[in-house]
Amino acid sequence: MKQISVMDRRTFVKAVLAAGATTVVTSCRSAPAGETPTIPARDVPSWINPASLVRPLQGPGGNLAWRAGDTLKWLPPEKIAPGKPADLLAGLPKEKLTDMYRKLWTIRLWETAVKDVTVAARDGLYGVVHLYVGEEAMAVGAVAALNADDYVVSTHRGHGHNIAKDCDINKMMAEMFMKATGSNKAYGGSMHVSETGKGVLTADPIVGSGAYIGAGAAYNMKVRGTKQVVVTFMGDGATNSAYYFSAIRQATMYKCPLVVVIENNFQNMWIPMAAVSPTHWCADLTVGLGIPSVVVDGNDVAAMYAATKEAVDRARAGEGPSVVEGYTYRWLDHDGFAGAEVGVDGAFGLPYRTDDEVRQWISRDPIKRFHSFLVDKKLFTDADLKPVEAGARKAVDDAVDFARKSPLPAPEDGVKNVWSLGPLPATQFGKV
Numbered sequence: 001m002k003q004i005s006v007m008d009r010r011t012f013v014k015a016v017l018a019a020g021a022t023t024v025v026t027s028c029r030s031a032p033a034g035e036t037p038t039i040p041a042r043d044v045p046s047w048i049n050p051a052s053l054v055r056p057l058q059g060p061g062g063n064l065a066w067r068a069g070d071t072l073k074w075l076p077p078e079k080i081a082p083g084k085p086a087d088l089l090a091g092l093p094k095e096k097l098t099d100m101y102r103k104l105w106t107i108r109l110w111e112t113a114v115k116d117v118t119v120a121a122r123d124g125l126y127g128v129v130h131l132y133v134g135e136e137a138m139a140v141g142a143v144a145a146l147n148a149d150d151y152v153v154s155t156h157r158g159h160g161h162n163i164a165k166d167c168d169i170n171k172m173m174a175e176m177f178m179k180a181t182g183s184n185k186a187y188g189g190s191m192h193v194s195e196t197g198k199g200v201l202t203a204d205p206i207v208g209s210g211a212y213i214g215a216g217a218a219y220n221m222k223v224r225g226t227k228q229v230v231v232t233f234m235g236d237g238a239t240n241s242a243y244y245f246s247a248i249r250q251a252t253m254y255k256c257p258l259v260v261v262i263e264n265n266f267q268n269m270w271i272p273m274a275a276v277s278p279t280h281w282c283a284d285l286t287v288g289l290g291i292p293s294v295v296v297d298g299n300d301v302a303a304m305y306a307a308t309k310e311a312v313d314r315a316r317a318g319e320g321p322s323v324v325e326g327y328t329y330r331w332l333d334h335d336g337f338a339g340a341e342v343g344v345d346g347a348f349g350l351p352y353r354t355d356d357e358v359r360q361w362i363s364r365d366p367i368k369r370f371h372s373f374l375v376d377k378k379l380f381t382d383a384d385l386k387p388v389e390a391g392a393r394k395a396v397d398d399a400v401d402f403a404r405k406s407p408l409p410a411p412e413d414g415v416k417n418v419w420s421l422g423p424l425p426a427t428q429f430g431k432v
């Protein structure tokens with residue numbers, strides 16, 4: 001047999017067919033175990049201040065040799081890094097910083113209450129639930145860069161986005177309990193928790209769909225000239241959806257005020273991001289569109305705020321979309337409560353990750369990092385912050401109480417709020 005070295009595919013197929021083959025099976029070689037395929041390093045885009053925004057060129061993607069525990073290569077530092085984002089954060093009004101601290105704790109405690117209530121099995125909570133514990137800095141940092149009348153498009157893991165956008169946590173909890181007082185009157189459940197009046201346009205279990213919804217809404221803002229901005233949250237997995245690239249491509253074409261915030265938690269359900277996303281980072285996909293596509297430490301409120309603020313300002317000025325990817329880690333399982341216990345942070349004993357990895361990420365708790373930032377900068381004392389945390393705890397306890405005491409929907413409500421054409425015209429088969 002003739003040895004063939006490097007050639008293009010057409011030449012290869014011609015050569016094999018000329019040799020008498022009737023079927024050609026080709027395969028591509030993956031990187032040898034333990035070796036990350038090398039992709040030539042690019043320059044950091046000039047608009048980023050490399051000293052302040054993290055842009056590690058070697059990301060986790062495109063690595064079929066990924067093993068449980070490999071997220072530790074991106075374990076963030078214990079403290080929020082000094083630099084431009086930290087200065088920007090420190091310069092925010094104290095009320096805003098307090099609000100951000102309250103929201104971080106509200107998300108943590110609200111999600112933990114859902115986990116504890118369900119695992120204790122005292123109440124009936126229904127439907128599939130994707131919790132956001134560990135990822136709080138992404139939503140709080142990004143949404144802090146928005147005005148109250150800007151919009152958010154959420155995901156299947158959407159409770160944190162809603163809380164960051166000031167949605168009613170009582171109604172949200174009642175929706176989890178499938179009560180008539182729920183944010184969707186018990187028609188939606190966890191994956192549809194949203195409040196359009198607060199600017200959360202939708203939360204959606206169809207992974208990737210938020211790209212179109214966000215791009216469509218941003219097009220609307222563009223046409224109406226409202227100067228509002230839309231932030232669409234997407235998981236790393238969602239960026240592999242065909243919807244994603246076509247949506248951001250069109251939004252770039254029309255310079256729509258869209259900011260995509262990619263929550264890269266290294267996992268796409270139980271499959272490593274590294275094994276399904278071909279580029280080092282998801283943000284690399286949009287570099288060719290010529291739009292800012294940055295990667296930051298997603299457990300650092302300062303980095304998330306600074307990067308999103310820059311993108312939002314650009315969108316509002318009519319310059320079009322940007323992508324902000326944060327890398328972060330979810331402490332619990334993809335959905336449900338495998339490996340979780342009442343009163344314990346994190347989920348352990350899961351086959352796709354190591355317990356050591358989970359503990360190390362928990363040690364880089366984004367809330368703890370924000371707390372020490374506020375205290376180290378002498379903006380607040382621990383005594384100032386304790387009541388904020390206690391307030392969030394009480395609000396979450398009240399939300400669970402509200403949900404427990406709320407009525408179930410009446411059986412006849414099952415046929416309300418259902419879309420129909422109304423009475424159908426008579427047909428040749430009689431009235432339908």
Ligand SMILES: Cc1ncc(C[n+]2csc(CCOP(=O)(O)OP(=O)(O)O)c2C)c(N)n1
Pocket residue numbers: 130156157205206207208234235236237238239263265267268269334
């Ligand atoms: C169109 C579609 N395909 C598959 C699924 C099943 N699914 C639910 S969540 C998920 C993974 C999403 O991963 P990612 O976007 O990274 O978000 P994460 O869950 O990590 O926050 C998948 C594939 C779905 N809901 N919708």
